[in-house]
Amino acid sequence: MRSHTLGRGRAVTASLLVTSALLLSGTLTPTPAHAAGGTLTVDVSSPFKPVTRVAAGGLYALKDASTPPDDALLQALRPHTHTQPAPGVQQKPNGQPAGGDALVVAGKAERTGAGEIIRMPDIYPDFPYRWVSWDDWLGKVDTMVDKRLAATGATNIRGWELWNEPDWTWNTAAAGPFDDGWARTFKAVRAKDSVTPIVGPSDSAYNSARMRDFLTSARASGTVPDVICWHELVSRPDLIASHVADYRAIEADLGLTPRPISVNEYGAPAEIDVPGRISSYISKLERAKVWSADRAFWYEYGTFNGLLTTSAYQPTASYWLYKWYGDMAGNMVTTTPSSLSGLDGFASYDTTRKAVDVVFGNEAGTNTVNVKGLAPLGSSVKVTLRSTPSSGRTTAVTAPTTVSTTTHQVSNGAISVSVPNMNADAAYQLAITPAGAATDYQHRYEAENSSVFRAESLSSAGASNGGYVGRIDNIGDARTHSYVDFVVNVPTSRAYQLSIGYANGTGAAATQGLAYNGGAWTTVSYPPTAGWGQFGATVSQTVTLRAGYNVIRLAKGSPGFAGGTGYAELDYIQVD
Structure with a gap:
């Protein structure tokens, strides 16, 4: 199968050839044409x-230390x-200079x-x-791992991807069977790095x-x-559930x-540039x-695909689909x-704000969204209905349309x-809140919604929104530190009271x-509570935040911090 590093014409042509071959072989069936009258529950x-x-x-979302230029x-x-x-x-994908x-x-x-997975075979130019x-x-593997071990400030590396699309890029004639090569490479990485997760096999398509x-x-x-790991690239998202179910069955059987x-x-x-799809x-x-999924890379570094x-790094229409996704909080709720x-969509419910967000698309004409449990x-x-068009990767779109x-x-x-007059290529959002409720910025951020490194998201009926982060246990180095990063958005630059919901058993x-x-580290002390997973206690700190987005870290271990003592579970933070 084709890959991210083929040129534009070759990539599209190869993708179409693969899809056509699968259709002719009966492996896939054609996707039905869009028609009005769909229902999403x-x-x-x-x-x-x-x-x-x-x-x-x-995949390859970032080009260098400053590209894209606007962190916000x-x-x-x-x-x-x-x-x-x-x-x-x-x-050098698509003839670009090496980067990323x-x-x-x-x-x-x-x-x-964001965390990162390192794709190791990209050490090769071709x-x-x-x-x-x-x-x-193996010499290159040693060099790559040594460089990572020396990067003592890089705490967000989530894994080593040992190879990419070995079902067609592994040279069996020269290197031997891939399964043997996998084991040999795995052991070479583990000889130097016994901690960082290893990712694979990363086939170009799921094959049971x-x-x-x-x-x-x-x-x-x-x-x-x-x-x-595997890829989903043949225009059949409807097969994702069956692929996951099949993998889980194999996993259990073995x-x-x-x-x-x-x-x-x-x-x-x-x-990739069609929000509805x-x-x-x-x-x-x-x-x-x-656990994670990446937009495929087809064109250039640094534009988040x-x-x-x-060059201008302004939002495209697709950006607003992901902005709606980024604004979700609380729990994902069932969509059918x-x-x-x-027509399909995904939805969330934040109990603390009583806010429901539904994002949907992939259908034309008049369709219906039924929402229950309200x-x-x-x-x-x-109910506020918004849309973002399908205007491609080179057209800036300053905001979605209400x-x-x-x-x-x-x-x-x-x-x-x-929802009348839908365009199958556009994406839509329904934002549902109690009528007459005041609109305000988000104050509470659940720990389980945040970026969690070397810790675990858990559930408890006594936790805010039903979830929390525990097992924030590790102090050591950049590969083992345990911490939680909250990305918060505030309206003005000033001092805020930060309340932290926690448990300490x-x-x-x-x-x-x-x-x-x-910025500089301060130490938060958590007095003991009734027990693990039993919430209600809070401690407070004063933080001076800038207008817009801020990243707040609570850590057992982190570069520049001497390390925490004892153990505490995090329920939420609240910025007031």
Whole structure:
């Protein structure tokens, strides 16, 4: 299958050839034409996971330490994880100079709340990768790992991706079978870095038999990846759920503990700049509960794969789809489309603000969004409908369009919203709040919605919004520090009171470090509480924030901080 580093014409042509071949073979069936009359049902009373914006990542999203230039544009998206080229990258995609070195851009990713996966074979200049020898490759592996170990300030590296699209880029004739090469490379990385997760196999498309064979071999050699990865690039987002289910069945059959899933390339060339189509991908990736997913790379470094225009780095129409996604808080709630190939959407509910957000698209004409479970919002709700067009990667769009603002009476906890004149290529948002409620900036930020590193999101009925972050346990180095980054947005530059909801079951005071916007550290002390997972206690600090976006870190360990003592769980922060 084609890949991100083919030229524009070759990439599109190869993608079409692959898709056509699959259609002719019967592996795929053609996607039905768009037609009006679709229905999307949203059940606000049925949350299924915390908001973590799993699909808000990009392959080669960042070019260098200062590109894209405006951190705030990316902070608004609250990206999850990017896949970036190896330290010392030589890859020149689409004839561009080599760029995007994961360690060079690590600070920029960190300032926007994003983690990074390092794609190791991008140390080679050619694509498909031109194999030299095992001595050459293992020497490069050692060099890359040494560079990462020396980067003591880069705390946001989430994994090593050992190879890319080995189902067609691995030179079996010269290097031997991929499964053997995987094990050899895995062990070379682990000899130097026993901590950082390893990601793979990263095939260009999901293949059940190939996945089973790979995992069987990896289990036998003790080299099963920590994060399972493949790509979704053949214009069939409706297959994502079946791929995930099939993988989970293989995993269980082989007796493997469940692994996070990364789809670190999604969207074909003809789709990637079409907000309506991409809303369908995000919907299905969220429902499948993947851990992370990246917009595929087709054109140039540094534009977040078309969310920003080239050179001017202004928002495109697709940017606003991801901005709506970035603004979600609380829990993702269940959405049910009437067809997997047409109208689809994803939705969230923030109980603290009583705010429901629904993002949808991929259908034309008049369609319906039914929203139930709205009783907590009262007898009537305000519904604001917005849209963003499909105007491509080179056209700046300063803001989404507000289509209408209406009041709906809630009947049996439900409303039905008719959306006329939809364009299948555009994306739409319904923002639902109690009628008459004052509009204010977000004050509370749930820990489980934030960027979590070397800690764990957990659930508790006693926690705000039902979730919290625990096991914030580690002090050590840039690979092991445990911390949580909150990206907060405030209206004015001034001092704010920061309240931290927490639990501390140690029986003694515990401490963590607090820093914001890369500034100096202060120590937060958490008196003991009734027990773990039992919330209600708060401590307060004063923070001076700038107008707009700020990154607030609470850490057990972090560069520049001597380390916290004891243990504390984080429920939320509140900025007042």
